[in-house]
Structures are given as C-alpha cells and as structure tokens.
Amino acid sequence: MKSVLRLATVDPDEQSRNSIKSMLLGVDTVWLEAECSRYEFFMDVAQQTLPDIALINLDSNPQKALQLVAEIAASKINCVILVISTSQEGSLILQAMRNGAREFLNLPLQLEDFVASLDRLRVTVRGSTGEVGSRGGQIITIVGVGGGVGCTAIAVNSAATLAKNPQNTPVIIDLDLALGDADVWLDIIPEHSIRDIAENITRLDYGLLKRSLTRHDCGAYLLPRPVELEQDAIVRPDDLRRILALLKATFSHLFVDISKSFSRLDLAVMEVSDRILLVTQLDLSCLRNVIRTMQLLDQFPSIRGKVDIIVNRVGLDESDISLQKALEAIGQSVFWQIPNDYAVMIGCRNNGIPLPQFAPRSRVARSFSDMVDRFDVVDDAAAGEEVARKRSGLFGLFAGR
Ligand SMILES: Nc1ncnc2c1ncn2[C@@H]1O[C@H](COP(=O)(O)OP(=O)(O)OP(=O)(O)O)[C@@H](O)[C@H]1O
Ligand SMILES: [Mg+2]
Numbered sequence: 001m002k003s004v005l006r007l008a009t010v011d012p013d014e015q016s017r018n019s020i021k022s023m024l025l026g027v028d029t030v031w032l033e034a035e036c037s038r039y040e041f042f043m044d045v046a047q048q049t050l051p052d053i054a055l056i057n058l059d060s061n062p063q064k065a066l067q068l069v070a071e072i073a074a075s076k077i078n079c080v081i082l083v084i085s086t087s088q089e090g091s092l093i094l095q096a097m098r099n100g101a102r103e104f105l106n107l108p109l110q111l112e113d114f115v116a117s118l119d120r121l122r123v124t125v126r127g128s129t130g131e132v133g134s135r136g137g138q139i140i141t142i143v144g145v146g147g148g149v150g151c152t153a154i155a156v157n158s159a160a161t162l163a164k165n166p167q168n169t170p171v172i173i174d175l176d177l178a179l180g181d182a183d184v185w186l187d188i189i190p191e192h193s194i195r196d197i198a199e200n201i202t203r204l205d206y207g208l209l210k211r212s213l214t215r216h217d218c219g220a221y222l223l224p225r226p227v228e229l230e231q232d233a234i235v236r237p238d239d240l241r242r243i244l245a246l247l248k249a250t251f252s253h254l255f256v257d258i259s260k261s262f263s264r265l266d267l268a269v270m271e272v273s274d275r276i277l278l279v280t281q282l283d284l285s286c287l288r289n290v291i292r293t294m295q296l297l298d299q300f301p302s303i304r305g306k307v308d309i310i311v312n313r314v315g316l317d318e319s320d321i322s323l324q325k326a327l328e329a330i331g332q333s334v335f336w337q338i339p340n341d342y343a344v345m346i347g348c349r350n351n352g353i354p355l356p357q358f359a360p361r362s363r364v365a366r367s368f369s370d371m372v373d374r375f376d377v378v379d380d381a382a383a384g385e386e387v388a389r390k391r392s393g394l395f396g397l398f399a400g401r
Helices: 013-028 040-050 063-074 090-099 111-128 149-162 196-198 206-211 237-250 263-274 285-295 322-330 342-351 365-374
Strands: 005-010 029-038 053-057 079-087 103-106 136-142 170-175 221-223 253-258 274-282 309-316 334-339
Touching: 005 013, 005 040, 005 111, 005 237, 013 029, 013 053, 029 040, 029 237, 029 253, 040 053, 040 063, 053 063, 053 111, 063 079, 079 090, 079 111, 079 136, 079 237, 090 103, 090 221, 090 322, 136 149, 136 237, 136 263, 149 170, 149 253, 149 274, 149 342, 149 365, 170 196, 170 237, 170 263, 196 206, 196 237, 206 237, 221 253, 237 253, 237 322, 285 309, 285 365, 309 322, 322 334, 334 365
Parallel strands: 005 029, 005 053, 053 079, 079 103, 136 253, 136 274, 170 221, 170 253, 274 309, 309 334
Antiparallel strands: none
C-alpha cells in the first residue's frame, strides 16, 4: 500500500475549494493537512504544516497566485507544487511552470487526472526526500508466540525509548481488542479509543484522529483498545489499513500490539507492516510455536521476509534451552535478546511508568535503547547471527545443554 501524501491547498473561492475537498476525501492516499482561503496567508500555513504537496488554484487572482508559486518554490519548504485553473491559456501554464509548479491541471478536475498526477508527484516527493517513507513512519507489529511472552512490554517500552529523542513521535496501537492492557503500562485512563475512529471512518479528519490518541508524559502516544469487551469486530481490515496509513503519514513509528489469535485483522496489519517482531522466550512450547508461526507467516508473500525474532527474558531460568540450540531449531537468526529483569519490568507495569523513566540505567533499559537503534536500519539480513535457514526441528533442543 502506498503511504499517504500530505496536502495543503489555497483557493479563495469557497465553492471550488469545497469541491476539491470532497474529491480529496475519496482519495485515501492523500491527507488534507490544511486549507486556506487567502493567497497571502498560505505561506505561513505551509511553513507550519510542511505538506508534501501545495495545491494552488490560480483562478481568483492569477498574478498573486503565480507569485505565491514562486515564493514557495524558492522557500525551504520541501514540497511539490500542483496548480489548478479553468484557464487553458498557454502563457499562464508556462508562467506557472517557470515559477516552480510541477504539475498543471485543468478545472473541473477529473479524478483520474488527479490520481495520475498524484502518482507522478509521489515519485518526486519520495525521490527528493531520500528513501521511501523517510517522511512517513514505520509500522512495527509485535506478535507473541504465547501468552505473557512480553509483547506489550516491548511495544510500550520501545515507543517510550524512541520518544527520548524529540524528533520521534511513536504511537502504540493496542490492537489486542479484547484484553489489551497498554493503557495500564502507561497509567492512562483514555477518553477515546480505536472505537471512536472506527465509528467515524467515513468522515475521519485529522482532528478526530489526533483526539483519539492520548499522549503520555514520556512523549509516546497511545491509541487504546475499546473500553467494553465486545464480540463483534469493531474495525474491518480495510478501515484499519486506512487508519494506519494516515497515522504513518504523520507519526514516526507505529507499534501495533496485536492479539495472539492470528485473526484477519492481525494478518492485515502484518501485511502493511515494515517490520514484524516475533516475541518468544526460550522454552519448549514457545519455540515450538515459533516454528508453527513462521510456517504460517511464510505463506503470505507480503509478510514473509519482514519477520524478526526477539528472545525475551533471556536468563530467566538456568534450565533455559540454550540460545544456540534454539537458533538451530528455528533456523533463523535472532534480531535481539532482551535480558530477564522481573523486578524492573513488573515495577514499570505496576507503576505505569515506562523503562526510560522508571529504571533508565538498568540493563534491560540499555538493551531497549540499543534495540530501537536497529529499527531504522533497513537491511537487517546481514546483521545479527546468521544461522542455517534450514529448520532442524525441536528434537535436538535438549541434547548437549
Ligand atoms: N524482559 C523481561 N524481564 C522480566 N519480566 C518481563 C520482561 N518482559 C516482560 N516481562 C513481564 O512479563 C509479564 C508479561 O508481559 P506482557 O504483558 O508484556 O506480555 P504480553 O505478551 O503482552 O502478554 P499477553 O499475552 O497478556 O498480551 C509482565 O509481568 C512483564 O512485567
Ligand atoms: Mg499484551
């Protein structure tokens, strides 16, 4: 799925502005970040919102509008300019392009023309900002191979660790819709939940999306699970993909704490994720489930290849299966190992204070710091211990420990 482009528009004519707005509502790869009715105010709006695209209607005052095009093109705002007009006059088109417009579209706007233009602009936007998604965030989904393996601890504390850098805006999405407890880890009593977004999906605006998130003091945001326990699915996979795409356009990292039922919703999230963290501990039932889970996920071309294994609570028990034996059984390298520190972790949860604030100097907090640094490394294939891809089964696990 394509990531969302953020657009700001200026058009003094209310009627044409509204018709553009309703067209934008139907295009879910574009997010209307701001609208403006005066050419002279648009520069400020663009500086504040830093859109990917500036959409400028020339018709109300072509001279002023062309001047604005030139100013934006010359400014430090890293956006591409799309101009629209009812005029087909060659000299106007030429001047707009000379002043820095990337595309010129005629009004009334045809949806296909608009979408085709967006696709061309997308190449420019992503090309000019480096790798794909450098402005958009990463979706990191946490999957557990058993109850209580540490998924929520990892989602919450990874987000809190990243939030130490003010340039990061991590969000935790509690998609364990029945029993999720991310709010407990952050000691938040949320006013809104994912239910509010799901119920308003057709008229979702940026304000509602932001209102549904609660910001914790550590700097991370939480999109909580619904308050009531419900049997019916409150959010459909398509809606969820749209929510994630919109959040991804604005926030730096989305940590999705999914259920452990491998539902359609869980798989839909994994499909659009950039990275999937499969959390295990070093015991037989967990390791057996790692193999079963990998076998399932391998069947989805849009999922396999994105799965990284995290071994949590290393050193929990002296009789742990050795990591080496576990690796041989799984047939895949381990992305990260998190040490066992029950006192610190349970203290974090019971006090609702994430690791960087609760025990910043603990070994486990340092492990999280080093781990999140690796999230931004794109190609991890070469990193970490490389072991034979062939899964050797579980029979050898206890031999030679
Ligand atoms: N590295 C660790 N060291 C010690 N204890 C840990 C560690 N990670 C998690 N824990 C503890 O394990 C317990 C379960 O963790 P958590 O709730 O994160 O697991 P989960 O996989 O989300 O569980 P659930 O299946 O209920 O969603 C918590 O009490 C937590 O404090
Ligand atoms: Mg959990």
